[in-house]
Amino acid sequence: MSEERLTPGTVRPGGRTARTRAAVLAAAFDELGDGSYSGLTMEKIAQRAGVHLATIYRRWGSVERIICELLTDQSAKISLPDTGSLRGDLRALALGIGRFYGAARNRSVIEAVVAAAVRDPYIDDMLRDFFHERRCRAATLVQQAIERGELPAHTNASELIAALAAPFYYRLLISRGEIDQELAETTAAATYEAARAGVFTIPAPADPAPGGTPPAGAPSTAAPDEPPARLG
Numbered sequence: 001m002s003e004e005r006l007t008p009g010t011v012r013p014g015g016r017t018a019r020t021r022a023a024v025l026a027a028a029f030d031e032l033g034d035g036s037y038s039g040l041t042m043e044k045i046a047q048r049a050g051v052h053l054a055t056i057y058r059r060w061g062s063v064e065r066i067i068c069e070l071l072t073d074q075s076a077k078i079s080l081p082d083t084g085s086l087r088g089d090l091r092a093l094a095l096g097i098g099r100f101y102g103a104a105r106n107r108s109v110i111e112a113v114v115a116a117a118v119r120d121p122y123i124d125d126m127l128r129d130f131f132h133e134r135r136c137r138a139a140t141l142v143q144q145a146i147e148r149g150e151l152p153a154h155t156n157a158s159e160l161i162a163a164l165a166a167p168f169y170y171r172l173l174i175s176r177g178e179i180d181q182e183l184a185e186t187t188a189a190a191t192y193e194a195a196r197a198g199v200f201t202i203p204a205p206a207d208p209a210p211g212g213t214p215p216a217g218a219p220s221t222a223a224p225d226e227p228p229a230r231l232g
Helices: 016-034 042-049 053-059 063-075 086-102 104-119 121-147 157-173 181-196
Strands: none
Touching: 016 042, 016 053, 016 063, 016 104, 042 053, 042 063, 063 104, 063 121, 086 104, 086 121, 086 157, 086 181, 104 121, 104 157, 121 157, 157 181
């Protein structure tokens, strides 16, 4: 095995660090395909990757942290569509999510990360950041629809995307059912109709009361969609 000597926090894109990372993540993904998450160990990953075990422990520290990074790496393969219409974009995105989580290894990855987040605050933070970044990225589809005049100007893009994704995670983690095309088609259609009906529209701010104090019950002007604070 090759010894990769790293100083914590250093990265050499395109060099040995990048090659080591790619080898370790690929090895973990292949191990999940051959077995199960419960049988995944650092030793198995090191042997398959051809990377010294000490290097892997120094960079990641645990199987769970490798899997968390693997989730980010793999999910980047879900492309952001540009069909020219909101209906088409939501359908294409939902089908992409469905194909991704319909693969057994990808399903194992998200299940493992969610389970690990309960025990490890570091993974909890990473998971929250992961979902926040994905939601913000997909929200550009909603902004484009607003600019085309398909949606009201005050549509909450983050909530719309969350509504599109939620049924997949319910099926994955709660009901433990199959992720299939029917789920993707139904979810995309329902989210589109709800968006067109104004379900995700943010109420316009009310006029301030005399003296500049907002009236009771007025919506907060705080920036929406900040990453949620970690619980516990």
